[in-house]
Amino acid sequence: MLDWTDRHCRRLHRIISPRARLYTEMVTTGALLHGDPHRHLDHDAAEHPLALQLGGSETADLAACARMALDWGYDEINLNCGCPSERVQRGAFGACLMAEPQLVADGVRAMLDATGLPVTVKHRIGLGREESFGFVRDFVGTVAQAGCRVFIVHTRNAWLQGLSPRENREVPPLRPEVIGRLRADFPDCHFVRNGGLATGEAAAAALQDGADGVMIGRVAYQQPMTLAAMEAALWPLPPDTEAETPARPDALTVVQALQPYVEAQHARGVPPWAIARHCLGLFHGLPGARRWRRQLSDPAFVKAAGTQCMLRAAEVIQGGAEER
Ligand SMILES: Cc1cc2nc3c(=O)[nH]c(=O)nc-3n(C[C@H](O)[C@H](O)[C@H](O)COP(=O)(O)O)c2cc1C
Numbered sequence: 001m002l003d004w005t006d007r008h009c010r011r012l013h014r015i016i017s018p019r020a021r022l023y024t025e026m027v028t029t030g031a032l033l034h035g036d037p038h039r040h041l042d043h044d045a046a047e048h049p050l051a052l053q054l055g056g057s058e059t060a061d062l063a064a065c066a067r068m069a070l071d072w073g074y075d076e077i078n079l080n081c082g083c084p085s086e087r088v089q090r091g092a093f094g095a096c097l098m099a100e101p102q103l104v105a106d107g108v109r110a111m112l113d114a115t116g117l118p119v120t121v122k123h124r125i126g127l128g129r130e131e132s133f134g135f136v137r138d139f140v141g142t143v144a145q146a147g148c149r150v151f152i153v154h155t156r157n158a159w160l161q162g163l164s165p166r167e168n169r170e171v172p173p174l175r176p177e178v179i180g181r182l183r184a185d186f187p188d189c190h191f192v193r194n195g196g197l198a199t200g201e202a203a204a205a206a207l208q209d210g211a212d213g214v215m216i217g218r219v220a221y222q223q224p225m226t227l228a229a230m231e232a233a234l235w236p237l238p239p240d241t242e243a244e245t246p247a248r249p250d251a252l253t254v255v256q257a258l259q260p261y262v263e264a265q266h267a268r269g270v271p272p273w274a275i276a277r278h279c280l281g282l283f284h285g286l287p288g289a290r291r292w293r294r295q296l297s298d299p300a301f302v303k304a305a306g307t308q309c310m311l312r313a314a315e316v317i318q319g320g321a322e323e324r
Contacts, residue, residue: 124156133178
């Protein structure tokens with residue numbers, strides 16, 4: 001998620017959910033081809049399975065960036081056809097690409113040919129207020145012909161005029177039933193449902209309703225421990241293996257498990273706050289959640305505690321130390 005997630009956030013999410021597939025925020029082809037690719041593509045081996053999400057529409061640029069994804073060891077390339085922001089529209093990519101399915105198909109084909117990696121597409125179910133199923137069906141059909149087999153479907157329309165990106169995640173109504181219709185029409189493809197799934201129960205119900213997978217956005221960032229509940233709901237263990245499996249992590253265990261990464265990154269010049277900022281919601285819904293957030297949001301506390309800032313904040317909320 002642009003401006004929210006980065007590699008440090010993904011490292012946190014990987015500790016909480018060992019099996020989830022993680023996606024980068026959208027990286028534009030321009031940023032990779034004309035900017036600093038290391039900044040956007042470097043990652044920790046533990047983040048796998050990991051997909052690079054690209055924003056762009058020029059076939060040759062997409063192919064060149066796909067090759068970079070291959071060189072950097074990504075497991076999947078995902079093309080963004082769902083972002084409604086004006087800046088992205090000006091660049092002629094994101095959600096407005098849904099109006100140009102053949103262009104998307106050409107890009108998908110070029111990325112597949114250049115890399116052999118799985119190429120997936122994230123999209124909406126329509127543009128503006130038009131709710132015809134035929135629009136999204138034709139989009140998926142054209143792109144599937146180019147070799148895309150996995151579609152991540154944010155199950156609401158994108159209204160490209162009059163709504164901010166934030167409103168575009170709230171106002172157009174969710175229509176998850178579209179997933180079932182797409183599955184019926186494209187039995188060789190997989191459809192991952194996205195939009196408004198906030199609990200393990202909701203994620204499991206989405207699979208029971210026919211989705212092939214779920215993608216979680218805002219809740220994963222704002223309440224990261226929800227990923228542990230999702231993991232438990234989506235990969236229920238056969239009863240006889242339960243005893244051998246590590247217990248579902250709690251927030252404190254996650255803080256401790258993240259600490260070696262905090263130290264290692266610090267040794268490479270990454271300030272602890274760059275990692276801690278993604279952890280503000282870690283104790284969401286638990287006693288001490290506000291105190292945890294307040295401690296870590298206090299620059300003086302973080303500066304004084306350095307790499308120990310999260311362990312110290314955890315001690316404070318566990319009652320093991322006075323609040324400083
Ligand atoms: C701050 C922010 C940035 C986002 N950036 C991206 C992005 O880079 N690529 C993308 O596919 N979706 C992006 N999204 C959309 C989410 O991935 C997701 O599709 C949307 O929030 C609906 O899912 P949710 O209800 O689980 O959050 C972003 C959402 C937010 C809140």
